[in-house]
Structures are given as C-alpha cells and as structure tokens.
Amino acid sequence: MNIDANTSAIERDGKSERSDELLQDILQALRQVVPLSLGVMDPRSEDEEWQDEWGVLIGVTGDMYGRIVILGEGDVFGRLGESMFGMLLEGDMLHSFVGELANMVTGQAATLVSGRGYRIDITPPTVITGRMHFFGLKNVVKMSVAFERAGELHFIISRDTEGKV
Structure with missing residues (x-):
C-alpha cells in the first residue's frame, strides 16, 4: 500500500509533510522493534470506529504537535510481547508491555x-x-498494521497545528 493514500485527512503543507514522515517513521520503527513480518492494511474510513480492549496514547510535541494512539486486542499485544521476550505476558506484565511497546516505537x-x-x-x-x-x-x-502470527494493531495519528499536548 502506498502510505500517501493515508494522508487525505491531512492538509498538504510543510507541516503535513512532517506528519507524513512521522507515519513512515512509525512504520520503520515497528519493523525495527517487533521481530515479526508486518503488512500495512488499507486505510479505514474517517467515520469508522475501532472497538479494541487495549489502547495507549502518547503525545508529540516540538516541531510537530499531536497524538499517537495505538489500539488492539489484549491477545494481539500478548503475542507481540511473546515474540519479543519469549514468554507469555498477562495481567500487570501485559499492561506494562503495552505502554513500553508504545514507548519503544514512538521513541x-x-x-x-x-x-x-x-x-x-x-x-x-x-x-x-x-x-x-x-x-x-x-x-x-x-x-492498521497486521503482524504475522499476532494480529492487527490500529494506529490513529493526529496532528494539531499549534499548542502543546
């Protein structure tokens, strides 16, 4: 899939180009952090909602302002954690992993x-x-990103034009 197809909701200006680069960098970071093959799925409708049981929100500030939200089912995060650490993650360990995965990818x-x-x-x-x-x-x-043998995670990337997160 061409990532630029995902950018229709973003105005075409210098700041949106940085947002496009952030999207590309999130995908590259996922490939570097998670040891599973992944595929980018077709973009979802602006109106369509995801109903997932786990989520994590990270704010972005500096030369870009916005938020990155990662959503998924608990078993998907669990399988990702197992692929990375070689053990099943449940309970508090899974809760901690969801935040740490977001930190690793966005960092x-x-x-x-x-x-x-x-x-x-x-x-x-x-x-x-x-x-x-x-x-x-x-x-x-x-x-949406589909990980081989793990399932899908959904990403919502918003860009504010000014202010702080």
Whole structure:
C-alpha cells in the first residue's frame, strides 16, 4: 500500500509533510522493534470506529504537535510481547508491555525524525483498557498494521497545528 493514500485527512503543507514522515517513521520503527513480518492494511474510513480492549496514547510535541494512539486486542499485544521476550505476558506484565511497546516505537520514530533535523519529544504513555471512544483528535490519519502470527494493531495519528499536548 502506498502510505500517501493515508494522508487525505491531512492538509498538504510543510507541516503535513512532517506528519507524513512521522507515519513512515512509525512504520520503520515497528519493523525495527517487533521481530515479526508486518503488512500495512488499507486505510479505514474517517467515520469508522475501532472497538479494541487495549489502547495507549502518547503525545508529540516540538516541531510537530499531536497524538499517537495505538489500539488492539489484549491477545494481539500478548503475542507481540511473546515474540519479543519469549514468554507469555498477562495481567500487570501485559499492561506494562503495552505502554513500553508504545514507548519503544514512538521513541524510535522520534529518533528517525530527528535524523532529518526536526525536534520532537514524546510524552509518557497513557495505557487505557476497556472499550473506548476518542473525541477531539484533529487532522487524523488512521492505519492498521497486521503482524504475522499476532494480529492487527490500529494506529490513529493526529496532528494539531499549534499548542502543546
């Protein structure tokens, strides 16, 4: 899939190009962090909602402002953790892993972005469990990533034009 197909919700200006680069860097970071093959699925409708039992939100600040939300089912996060650490993760270990996976992926993506001369920082992860709805996210790009033998994670990347997260 061409990642640019995901960018229709983002205005075409210099800041959106940085947001496109962030999307590319998140995918590259996933490939570097998770030892499973992955495929990017077709983008979802702007109106379509995901109903997942686990989520994590990380804010982005600096030369870009916004939020990165990663959503998935508990068994998907569990299989990803097992592929990375060789053991089944449940309970508090799974809860901790969900936040740490988001830290690893967004931290690596921030490092990749900085290689192009942009400065971004990430906030500590907020792990969320239960069925959730997100309101107030602006300029949203949604993508799903399917991991071999693990399942799908869903990403919501929003870009604010100003302010702090």
